[in-house]
Amino acid sequence: MRWRKPANRAFVQASIAAFRDEPGEALEQIANLPPYAWEASDYWLDASGLALYFYNLLSETSMTHLAPASSLQQLRSNLRKNRRRTSGLFREFVALNDLFSRHGIEYANLKGFTLCPHACATAELRHQLDLDFLVAPEHLSLARECLEERGYRLSAATDRTWEFKTGNVMHRKRWDNYTLGTYRSVELHFGAFRKIEGHLGKDGRLLRLNDWSWRGKAFPALSPADQLLGQALHLFSHFRNESTRPSWLLEFRRHVRSRQEDVTFWRRLMELGSGYPYAPIAFGLSTLITSKMFGRFAPPVVETWALSNLPQSLQLWAERYGIEAVLADFPGTKLYLLLETELESLEGRRSSAMRERLIPMRRLRPCFTPTAPESISDRLRRYVRTAQFALFRFRFHTTQALRIIVELPSWRRLRSNIPVPIDATDSAVVEMTTCKQVHDNLNAASR
Numbered sequence: 450m451r452w453r454k455p456a457n458r459a460f461v462q463a464s465i466a467a468f469r470d471e472p473g474e475a476l477e478q479i480a481n482l483p484p485y486a487w488e489a490s491d492y493w494l495d496a497s498g499l500a501l502y503f504y505n506l507l508s509e510t511s512m513t514h515l516a517p518a519s520s521l522q523q524l525r526s527n528l529r530k531n532r533r534r535t536s537g538l539f540r541e542f543v544a545l546n547d548l549f550s551r552h553g554i555e556y557a558n559l560k561g562f563t564l565c566p567h568a569c570a571t572a573e574l575r576h577q578l579d580l581d582f583l584v585a586p587e588h589l590s591l592a593r594e595c596l597e598e599r600g601y602r603l604s605a606a607t608d609r610t611w612e613f614k615t616g617n618v619m620h621r622k623r624w625d626n627y628t629l630g631t632y633r634s635v636e637l638h639f640g641a642f643r644k645i646e647g648h649l650g651k652d653g654r655l656l657r658l659n660d661w662s663w664r665g666k667a668f669p670a671l672s673p674a675d676q677l678l679g680q681a682l683h684l685f686s687h688f689r690n691e692s693t694r695p696s697w698l699l700e701f702r703r704h705v706r707s708r709q710e711d712v713t714f715w716r717r718l719m720e721l722g723s724g725y726p727y728a729p730i731a732f733g734l735s736t737l738i739t740s741k742m743f744g745r746f747a748p749p750v751v752e753t754w755a756l757s758n759l760p761q762s763l764q765l766w767a768e769r770y771g772i773e774a775v776l777a778d779f780p781g782t783k784l785y786l787l788l789e790t791e792l793e794s795l796e797g798r799r800s801s802a803m804r805e806r807l808i809p810m811r812r813l814r815p816c817f818t819p820t821a822p823e824s825i826s827d828r829l830r831r832y833v834r835t836a837q838f839a840l841f842r843f844r845f846h847t848t849q850a851l852r853i854i855v856e857l858p859s860w861r862r863l864r865s866n867i868p869v870p871i872d873a874t875d876s877a878v879v880e881m882t883t884c885k886q887v888h889d890n891l892n893a894a895s896r
Contacts, residue, residue, distance in 0.1 A: 736752060
């Protein structure tokens with residue numbers, strides 16, 4: 450199993466530019482690329498989540514002839530497989546929703562299928578990895594029992610998320626991620642958002658649920674504003690880690706544009722965003738990096754709100770490293786540590802990210818779930834894969850640590866040129882644009 454294959458950078462840049470509003474020049478660049486550029490970049494296309502979106506773009510623009518025959522055949526095959534995979538995952542989605550509903554669990558579906566059609570026209574173009582649910586804390590144990598009833602087992606847990614897995618991942622090939630297999634993953638989320646006064650322990654999102662309808666059946670989902678804020682916060686969480694899928698930025702862009710003229714929606718989003726730490730910064734950083742990659746897309750008033758809530762040091766990081774961090778070959782980069790250090794400074798926290806995460810000294814998290822029952826050959830295969838993965842991660846940590854050590858002096862020079870000192874008052878908790886100002890701007894825009 451391979452975990453890394455460097456992409457052709459000319460292909461990466463041209464394929465990203467092809468998603469802009471005027472893709473003509475990018476498509477010309479793609480037409481001039483040799484076949485080996487496509488072959489070298491197939492891994493990146495899959496890992497980025499853009500492979501099927503890219504094939505759909507070529508089809509809609511009648512440009513499929515630009516792809517070498519072998520690459521075109523692979524893209525078509527992956528789309529067929531992903532249709533079957535999506536159908537199978539949707540059946541599991543329906544089954545889990547029915548199970549949770551029958552047991553009276555208070556929950557909502559997060560991301561995934563509920564992003565259609567605003568963030569993604571059709572689910573078959575997304576490479577969805579798992580199913581995510583927001584669950585009321587008091588119903589977590591019951592939700593766990595429901596998952597275990599369907600064969601899932603808890604594989605990882607934090608103070609905000611429980612991750613469950615089932616099936617066999619050992620026989621899945623990295624180059625065939627679109628095949629429907631036995632492997633499944635479910636995440637239960639809880640406690641990430643602000644609690645609502647008068648509703649002790651209640652996540653406010655669970656009080657604002659909407660129904661998401663598909664094929665004549667309704668499923669509980671986040672309210673429209675909560676959903677888009679959730680996308681921004683999800684992107685922000687990945688900006689603060691090693692890798693971010695470019696497809697998530699493309700979906701964020703599409704979602705924002707689908708709400709372009711809905712003044713009431715934007716007013717509601719900004720009201721909700723002002724109440725959650727990091728939400729304005731998450732939206733600002735997501736908007737800035739997405740705009741740099743795919744072109745400006747947000748309504749002017751929304752863009753002003755988003756960027757005005759982004760501290761200068763974070764804008765500088767986005768301008769200097771944002772695209773590089775997002776478009777890096779899997780498994781990503783450690784450039785996020787420079788961002789994390791700035792966030793620690795804004796909050797007045799003692800800097801620890803660089804020390805603790807540059808080369809983490811902790812036990813490797815189990816990455817391959819054993820089957821039940823597990824044969825001797827499966828166990829040996831799991832041990833070999835685990836050892837290979839450990840070596841892969843060690844190599845990644847050491848090479849990226851050297852990169853950050855080399856980059857630090859340059860970043861500090863750039864950082865020192867910011868004219869206004871950044872301190873703890875310029876943080877995610879402090880909004881630079883008040884709700885009243887936002888309402889005035891939106892009302893003016895709607896007239």
